[in-house]
Every structure is written in structure tokens, then in C-alpha cells.
Amino acid sequence: MNKELTCIICPNSCKLSIEFIDGEWNVTNARCPRGIPFAVQEMTNPLRTLSSTVKTTFPNFPLLPVKTSDAVPQSMLLSIMKILNSIEVSDSVHVGDVIIKNVMNTGVDILATCNLDNPYGGEHREAEEPADTNI
Amino acid sequence: MKSIYDVTVIGGGPAGLAAAKGASSKGASVLIIERESLLGGILKQCIHDGFGLHRYHAPMTGPEYAEKEYQQLAPFSLDISTQTYVININSMNDSFELLTTSRFGYRTIHTRNIILATGCRERTAKQVFIHGSRPAGIFTAGTAQYYINRMGYLPTKRCVILGSGDVGLIMARRLTLEGATVLGVFEAKNEPSGLTRNLHQCLEDFDIPLSLSTTVTRVFGEERLNAVEIAKVDSSMNPIRGTEKIIACDGLILSVGLIPENEQAELINVQLDPSTHGPMITQDFMTSVPGVYSAGNALQVHDLVDYVSEGAECAGIAAAQTSRPIPMLIPIQKGSGLSTLVPQHLNINLPYQNVISYFRVTRTYQNATLTIYVDDRPILSKRYVRVRPPEMERLVVQYSALSEASIIRWTLEGEIV
Numbered sequence: 001m002n003k004e005l006t007c008i009i010c011p012n013s014c015k016l017s018i019e020f021i022d023g024e025w026n027v028t029n030a031r032c033p034r035g036i037p038f039a040v041q042e043m044t045n046p047l048r049t050l051s052s053t054v055k056t057t058f059p060n061f062p063l064l065p066v067k068t069s070d071a072v073p074q075s076m077l078l079s080i081m082k083i084l085n086s087i088e089v090s091d092s093v094h095v096g097d098v099i100i101k102n103v104m105n106t107g108v109d110i111l112a113t114c115n116l117d118n119p120y121g122g123e124h125r126e127a128e129e130p131a132d133t134n135i
Numbered sequence: 136m137k138s139i140y141d142v143t144v145i146g147g148g149p150a151g152l153a154a155a156k157g158a159s160s161k162g163a164s165v166l167i168i169e170r171e172s173l174l175g176g177i178l179k180q181c182i183h184d185g186f187g188l189h190r191y192h193a194p195m196t197g198p199e200y201a202e203k204e205y206q207q208l209a210p211f212s213l214d215i216s217t218q219t220y221v222i223n224i225n226s227m228n229d230s231f232e233l234l235t236t237s238r239f240g241y242r243t244i245h246t247r248n249i250i251l252a253t254g255c256r257e258r259t260a261k262q263v264f265i266h267g268s269r270p271a272g273i274f275t276a277g278t279a280q281y282y283i284n285r286m287g288y289l290p291t292k293r294c295v296i297l298g299s300g301d302v303g304l305i306m307a308r309r310l311t312l313e314g315a316t317v318l319g320v321f322e323a324k325n326e327p328s329g330l331t332r333n334l335h336q337c338l339e340d341f342d343i344p345l346s347l348s349t350t351v352t353r354v355f356g357e358e359r360l361n362a363v364e365i366a367k368v369d370s371s372m373n374p375i376r377g378t379e380k381i382i383a384c385d386g387l388i389l390s391v392g393l394i395p396e397n398e399q400a401e402l403i404n405v406q407l408d409p410s411t412h413g414p415m416i417t418q419d420f421m422t423s424v425p426g427v428y429s430a431g432n433a434l435q436v437h438d439l440v441d442y443v444s445e446g447a448e449c450a451g452i453a454a455a456q457t458s459r460p461i462p463m464l465i466p467i468q469k470g471s472g473l474s475t476l477v478p479q480h481l482n483i484n485l486p487y488q489n490v491i492s493y494f495r496v497t498r499t500y501q502n503a504t505l506t507i508y509v510d511d512r513p514i515l516s517k518r519y520v521r522v523r524p525p526e527m528e529r530l531v532v533q534y535s536a537l538s539e540a541s542i543i544r545w546t547l548e549g550e551i552v
Binding site (some may be wrong): 013074077 | 169172173174175179182183184189194195196197198199201202205215217218283284285286312315331332334335336340404520521
């Protein structure tokens, strides 16, 4: 079976053609060698990083954005989503903190991608003191 | 609060943060005015990966990038006003008076320079002429993204997406991951607007069909959307009679383009470029009004935040200069093959040895050559294997020996795909 795939390694966007012949993946139309491992990985076990959110107990910041620390098999994305949608974070976590260790035995962790403690510096009121010129 | 600031940055998204950093690093007194309660702009809801590859040489999510940009401000003492909106600007002699509104009421702020970093807005259903009733369930992609990523609401269970811009593609994936069914993405143009990577990882990964030369022509439903009508369009984008189909759904997500927001720029008659919908600028990011600078998506819609930050930082550094030479402008002419070109002018009384320039092409070309001419003499020629309208190109240009009579012209020629 011949499969067409657009290479996403660089902006050239080669239209790769992949065929399984005699126990080997045969990749054609790649203008550079980097397209070949990409195509084989895509055909055998495509990997993706996953970004999502988990619930928090903070009323002003109801969702914590998270991501996987590395790519996981694409086929596992929906199962990992189920886990993420079942948990709740109540600690003031920071960017990079581990929220779930070794999710589904992938060896990959779920990391916070935002501070719950004063996100983006929090609200800024200091410049709101009564000004010299009120109208 | 200072009686007068050197630089006031309107907008606290990625452009505003980088502009504030640039200006502060040159010793200017800086105020950031942000209308939301938190800084970070749209990055707060862009939880997906892929930001920062150029600026930080590592892939990050939007929130991580925003946090990193905020932390760049740590060494500086600057003022930040959140939940504050600029409602009027008056030009004075060598300075500006901003009228703002906030929780504390109206206030006037004096500043020597302004950086407009107000971002862009999404086109809405009204701007794309969809007929029918006005039921709930029709969202711009950014609004749907806000509901899902910031509030935790799933705004639709079965939806169609109109427009194949990157935000629409990313929302197709996001909605699917959160359990909604995306019935299809419809694009009126004959080629997709989004990046190839997003077509692959957001649509193909989840078997979401993409239909080109197809648009949504009507919406149905009383209180809530219950169906949309789609139709094929001809080459001039008019729906073709007899190709209509009804699709039952409870959501229509619009990803039909972004328009720079220049409400504040228009208050002081900043000259806008009809092709970018943003201000015309010189190489220091100054607009047609001396002391007013523009950066980020208010200047032109970018597809990479890294370039937003880079340009905004330059704008901040320029706005912090205490003396400004009298402008002597020469236009940079946009020749065949180019749809946008920024900066639009060079000020030859400023340095022009390293001019960061950005352009987009009118259509997809392969084996293309970009040539820059000064007085019909080519000074730079660059080959592109493939250039596409959705991908903004960046180029640093070394101009030399320009005079007020010089004519600069950029053209792009290549094979049409």
C-alpha cells in the first residue's frame, strides 16, 4: 500500500510517498535525508506532544495549562486526556512542576506550563494609586 | 505613578512586554497599560506547543512564553496598570496626553512616546456575511479557545469550523481532544490558510475532513444553532447554486482571519497601510506620527510570536531614544509577487545597515527569487524553494548609500504552484 504524507520537518513540505516493500519502508520524493526517518516514524509509531488543561481549586484561575514532558504515542492521546480530565490541582504550582509522574507508564511526565502562584505577575494595582491629575 | 513617562506601552501582550523591555533596557521610564486583569495577552489561552523556537531555541507553550517574557522585565522598575483602557489620546507639543478609564475612574497620563501594542481582533460572522437567524453556538475560534482553555467550558459537542487558519486548526484538535466531534473544516479559498504542520497534526491525526472551495452560507436555529448550510464556491468566491448541503450541528467556529486593532492609532491619525491594516512604519517602528510606534499584531498579523517579540523590542529601544533626527523618508516599493511589506519607508537620517523586514507573498510560489533593487540596481537576491501566503518571511537587509532620491523596490518571481 502506497501512502502519501507531507513532510513537516522544514518548510519545503516535500510530498513524501511511502511504501512497505519486502519488510522495509521505502520513502520517495524526499529532497533531504531528514524526511526518511520522519516518514518511517509516522508510519510505525507517530509521536506527539500533548497540551491540555487540568482543573484547579483556584476560583480566579480555574484551569492550569499542562503539557507532556516529551512526545508520547499518538494513539495514547485520548487515554491521557481522560486522566487529565479526572484530576484537580490545589497547590500553587509553578511552570515546570510535575503534575503527574510517568503518565500511563510512558516514561513521560505531565508538567505545569503556568504559575498558579501569581500568574504573569498577577494583577497590577500599584500604578493605580490616585494620580497627580484627576479630571 | 510618574508625572510624565518616557514611554507608554498600550497593550500587555507579547508585543507590549517586549516593547517595555526594550525601552526599559535603554533607561526610559515605562508604563504598560493593559485592559485585562493579567498580562500576557492571547498567549494565556494558547496552551499548545511551538512558541519560542527562534527567540529561546526551545519549544514552549503560550503560557510558558508569556511567563518568560514577563520575567525579562524583572531587572527593571516600571509601572504596570492592568484593567485600564485608553479611551482618548491628545497630541501636545512633544508629548501626549492619554485619557484612561479603570476601576479608579478617569485619569490622564502624560507620556513623551507611545508604543501601540494593541494586538489584533478576529473577523466575526457579521464580517463574512453568513445569512440566517442569530442563534447561540456561533463563536470565533479565539472565543471558543477562551471558553475551553481558560474557563473550562466546552462550547459545542458537534461543530463545523469555517476557515483553515491556524487558530481554527488548533481548535479542531482541541475540541476533539476534549470530546467534541468536529464534522469538518471548510475553507472558501482553494488552498488551506494554516501551516502544513497544523494540517497534519490537527486534522489528519484525528481524521477531520478539510473541504476547500467550500463555505458556510446559512445558519439555522432559534435559540441554539441546529444546522448550517454549506456550498461550493467558484473562483470569485460566490456560492454555486445546487451544491448546497445541510449539516446538523450545535456549533460553528469561525477562523476567518485577523485584523490589526488600531482604534487608538486612529485617534491620533496614524497613517495605516491598506495591505496590512496596520500603521505604516519606518525601520525604527515609528509610525507617521512622531513619537508613536507600532509593534506586534497591531502593526501586522504575525504567525510567529518570536517575530512579534523581536520587532517590539526594537520598537521599545527606538522609543527610548531621547533625541530623534528629523525624518527623511523614502518609500520601499512593493513590486510583483508581494502582498505585504514592512517597514513601508526608510528614514535615511537613521541607520539603515540592518533593516529587519517582513513580507508575505500573493500566492504560493516555488523556486522563487526575491530581488531588492535600489534605483534599478539589484542589491540583494534570495532564493526560496517554496513560499506560501500564510507564512510571513523575515529578512534583514543591508542597505547602503541611500539618498532622498533613491527608489527601493522589492519583487518576487517564481513558478506558480
